[in-house]
Structure formats: structure tokens, C-alpha cells
């Protein structure tokens with residue numbers, strides 16, 4: 001019985017310059033390795049192995065997206081942001097007190113912000 005061929009060597013023999021060029025072109029298009037293999041009539045493993053040997057840029061999996069950090073929604077400021085004075089005035093500043101949990105204002109200003117202004121001033 002003859003010794004079985006080294007499978008890696010057998011796979012290498014399929015590669016010629018044209019096939020490598022097509023592999024690189026399809027790889028650059030971002031096609032899945034299985035699709036590249038189908039188009040080049042070679043196995044997916046051959047595509048992956050050759051791409052590895054050619055040191056082609058690994059492509060991020062579409063399933064692995066970098067985590068996105070949500071900011072700006074529901075973030076409580078560190079201080080009460082109730083304005084004292086008018087924006088633009090040189091003495092304008094925020095209240096600066098410790099805010100009520102879940103609200104952007106301190107207890108006093110949260111009460112002022114969330115209570116409806118009384119309309120019975122014309123007594």
C-alpha cells in the first residue's frame with residue numbers, strides 16, 4: 001500500500017498565481033470563506049489556510065460588533081443643574097447641590113421643576 005499523500009501538500013498544489021489573485025480579490029470583497037471556496041471550487045479550509053499563509057487581513061466577524069456605550073440618556077448629573085441667574089450673566093451658575101436620585105435637581109429645585117406653577121395668583 002502506498003502512503004497517503006500529505007493533505008496539506010495536496011492542498012498547496014492547487015494554488016497558482018491566478019487562483020491566489022482571485023482569492024485575494026474575493027477576500028478583499030469581504031465574502032465569507034465558504035463562499036470564496038465555492039467560487040474557486042476549493043474547500044473552505046483551503047481558503048482559510050491559504051489566507052492565513054498569505055497573511056491576509058483578518059476580517060471582523062459580523063456577529064462580533066464592538067460594544068457600544070450609551071451615553072447621555074438617563075445620566076444623572078453630579079450636581080443640581082438648576083440655573084441660578086440667567087445663562088450669559090457673569091454670575092450665572094448652577095445650583096450645585098447634591099441631586100435627588102433619579103432627578104437632575106436637588107430636592108428643593110426638583111420640587112420647583114416638577115410641581116406645576118400655580119395659576120391662582122389672581123386672588
Ligand SMILES: [Zn+2]
Nearest residue numbers: 080095106109
Ligand atoms: Zn438645586
